[in-house]
Amino acid sequence: MKFGVCIPNYxxxxxxxxxxxxxLEAEKLGYQSVWTTDHVLMATQSGTPYERILDSITSLAYLAPLTSTVKLGVSSLITAMRNPVVVAKQLxxxxxxxxxxxxLATSVGWNERExxxxxxxFHDRGKRLDESIRLIRTLWSTERPSFEGKRIL
Structure with a gap:
């Protein structure tokens, strides 16, 4: 069994x-992975701890040179509200x-206000997520990618 830890970036x-x-402590203790939490623009009156949150992907870029063995992930990336081409490039x-x-762990998200x-x-997020995953996989696995979608590009 492998264990990871979600680092509070919020x-x-x-x-x-x-x-x-x-x-650094997670890596030193032998954890397999470290994860950040993802939200982009939560409402300030939401009452959640995510009102002050560092960007999840940029936070991984910060951790990459500080660590050497742990896997780096977002738990979980709300891909349906992001441009999947940019996500694919960043990751x-x-x-x-x-x-x-x-x-990469991805999610449809839950906060309609965000x-x-x-x-x-918000109501199209499941279909956007499906299409985003297809596009990201295409970009990561094809030398000369070609993609046709209904919701994103």
Missing amino acids: GKTMTVEGFRTVA ATIDNLSGGRVM FTNLGVN
Whole structure:
């Protein structure tokens, strides 16, 4: 069995030092992976701890040169509210720079207001996610990718 730890990249008490320390300690203790949490633009009146949150993908880029063995992932990336071409490029770049340590877990998301804040149709998120996954896989596995979709491009 392999274990990972979700590093708090959010909350009023989150600090860069604490974020870095948790990642380094997880690696030192033999954890297989470290994960960040993803939200882009939560409503300030939502009452969740995600009101102050570092970007999940950029946070992985920060952790990559600080660590050497742990896998790096987002738990879980709300792909339906992002441009999948940019997501594919960002994660492939971090994967390349980290020596192949990036893992991807993806989600449709749950907060309708966050989708509204980003101008993305909440009720279409499942179909957007399916199409995003197809596109990301195509980009990562094809020398000269070609893609036709209904919701994204």
